[in-house]
Amino acid sequence: MVVLTHDVDPQGDLVVVLKEPNSANLTLDVSIRPSGTVLGKEGYQNDKDVLNLPKAKSILPAVEGSDKEPVEVHFKVSSQHMKLASPFFEQMLNGPWRESTFSKAPSTPPSRAGPGSLEPCAEIFDDAYERLPPRSAACTSSSPLPTREVNVHGWSPEALLLVLKVIHGMNDEFPLVTSVEFLAEVATIVDYYQCQRAVQLAGEVRHQTMYRFPLAYGKRCILWLFIAWAFGWRDDFSKLASFVIEHGEGRRLIKSNELPVTVILGTLDNKRQECITKILTRLDELADELGDDRAGCDHRCSSMLLGSLLRERKNLSLLDPDLQSPYTGYSVHEYAKKFSAFRVIDWGYRGWGEGVYYSTWVYHHYIDAAAPEGD
Incomplete structure (x- = not known):
């Protein structure tokens, strides 16, 4: 087991444990019609628009490309910040416990799926792009200090770290310009944990520095549609939605994988x-x-x-x-x-x-x- 630790709040009383980092498939595949193709006929091609630049700096440099050992990333945070920012975390951390919240014996922590677990504690995506009950959700003590653990699954560690920093008031840690795909990963976490208000200022800055209305229908347009939804850009979402209604050619031509844009x-x-x-x-x-x-x-x-x-x-x-x-x-x-x-x-x-x-x-x-x- 490879464990990496990031102290978002060195005095924090909560550890967010990211299991299976980067396993959530948030890519988007959109089939578009090349210019001159007869309408209604076959001849679509995958949208090749490059939306992953500039690359986000990885926080997993030592283990990228290795599948020999499982990796966990631990983020030490303040439970009060998390509860104020996210109704999801507020409900989770204020929920009932099966046993004592804090363990006094760090050498023998309870099983992640056994006693000491909190339900619901975290959720994951399945192949049908739905939110399901957790595979495992434990709140335990990893030290003599009263520190809780919360398990989350699949997220980009860079995107999750960025959201946690913004929740803790470190807006200057959010780059002025990122790739559209990375911003969509951030937006997915924001939407999932319902922390739009906590990241509103950071989102508005990215709106000013990055957003431009797309010139054509395709992957870029749909990613911005979801980003606008997640960050609450109502006017832009309305305009993008109208554009998708006008220029879209069918839901079957879009593969959203685990990006939560299916309902929209x-x-x-x-x-x-x-x-x-x-x-x-x-x-x-x-x-x-x-x-x-x-x-x-x-x-x-x-x-x-x-x-x-x-x-x-x-x-x-x-x-x-x-x-x-x-x-x-x-x-x-x-x-x-x-x-x-x-x-x-x-x-x-x-x-x-x-x-x-x-x-x-x-x-x-x-x-x-x-x-x-x-x-």
Whole structure:
């Protein structure tokens, strides 16, 4: 067993024991469409956007790359700071004990899964990206001093150390610029332990120094979406959410692994599907209205509009297939582009009097009604 110790608070009365460091898979894989690819068809590629620079300095230099010995990282902290910063830790540390909180015999500590454990003490992620009860959660004494231990699992030790330092008032320890992926790891811990208020100032500084609205849909956009959610950047989260609804092409094209963004993405993708359903439904309704002379200025006008609608839907493959939810491979943005591509034609006829002329620009008035309003 390799044990590394960091004294966040040298006078602290709580030791946070990180087991299996870096085992949580917080990577994000997003399949995007290369430029020029036909919508709705195969041909996606993994987003290669580089989001892991600059690299965070490892606090495990002596054991990186070694799988021969298990590693634990011990962080000595103040239980009062942790309880004030995190409702999670407050509930955990104020919860009932099976036995005495402090052991007087450090040479014979209780089993981590046996007597002396606290339930719930820590949680982990499973393969389904859900929070589960702990595999082991012990609060013991590792010295004659009244020091508790709390086990946590899987986190990046660098990200966890940074969060603990900020909770203890060391905001200057937070680099002004980090990689987006590292900031997402920090955001995951902040969200998991519900300590947004304690890190609010540090988060706002990173917002000013790092955040720029993404220029395209992909991995960067979704990571910033989650970071904005975790740090409570409401305006930015709202704008990013609208962008994902407009440009996303389906939840199946995103593999979030253990990054806790599944529920958010599912909600936004449901909105995307609702928008596309409204568009297709309105187009079908418009065809019925034109066929029944309930739209258009007169019979000739509605006939021209109906013919134009049927031809455009046939020529533009995006609108021709009998699409079904969840519309994987189609975005609201692309539908809007197809609407703008519908051609406007002028036509007219001559009767006994002056000629009468019409333009199918009227048709665009009906098409605009098909586009759902933003939420």
